[in-house]
Amino acid sequence: MSTRARILEVTAELLANSPTGEVSTRAICQAAGVGQPVLYRQFGDKGGLLAAVVDYGFEQYLESKRARVPSEDPVRDLREGWDAHTSFALAHKSFYRLMYSTSTTASPTAGAEAFRLLVATLERCAAAGRLRVSPVVAARMVMSANVGVALMMITRPEQFDDPGLSHQVRDAVHARILSDPAPTPSAVAPVAAHLNALLADSPAALSDAETALLRDWLTRLSP
Known part of the structure; x- marks a missing residue:
């Protein structure tokens, strides 16, 4: 692990374990085993270190x-x-x-x-x-x-x-x-066939022409 990566890892760990969310550069350097000049040369200042x-x-x-x-x-x-x-x-x-x-x-x-x-x-x-x-x-x-x-x-x-x-x-x-996937033809076919069969026994809610058109559509969709 490079010196830069070691400083970054140590800083993150110290900050995460700090009760106040703060940590000194001295503590970071001590934990990383580097001198403060190394830290400042790598990151400029403490703000640069935190951003890094x-x-x-x-x-x-x-x-x-x-x-x-x-x-x-x-x-x-x-x-x-x-x-x-x-x-x-x-x-x-x-x-x-x-x-x-x-x-x-x-x-x-x-x-x-x-x-x-x-x-x-x-x-x-x-x-x-x-x-x-x-x-x-x-x-x-x-x-x-x-x-x-x-x-x-x-x-x-x-x-x-x-x-x-x-x-x-x-x-x-x-x-x-997310929405459900569109029905596949194999899923539509049995539903269409069932509805077509129900139309024969259901009271006429549509006109004869409308019923004929609907039955034609359902027949095309059926197996």
Whole structure:
């Protein structure tokens, strides 16, 4: 591990374990085994160090996202993307808390790529006819819910200790933004045949011409 990476790892760990959310550069240098001139030469100042820690965390997260090859099922990719996000958060708690901390000012592009990758998956869902809302609106809903549940599991483990919670929230959000797949011809055929048979025994709610037209359509859809 490089000196720069070691300083970033140590800083994230110390900040995550600090009761006040603060840590001195002296403590960071001592834990990383470097002198303060090394730290300042690498990051400029403490603000530069904190921004680098956030960017480093996002870069680790995005490495796996970039490496994923989209499948033929965008909905499955969306589901797996949620699970991968939660898994990263639980495996890298120190970095994740900093990445989404309200007290840390990240660079404007720190989380932009993650959002774009999510929107791209949702655009594929829309193209498949599976999205109820626009891809951008759906991305905002998914990301805010995914980050929220991950942060609660990390920062409030005594309250949010159910391992199935992430999946429950995921399924609830996906149910709101996703629509059911369009019926396939094989699914439509038996329904059409059944309705055609019922028409013969049902009171006439349509005119003879309308009934004949409907029966013609149903016959075409039947096996």
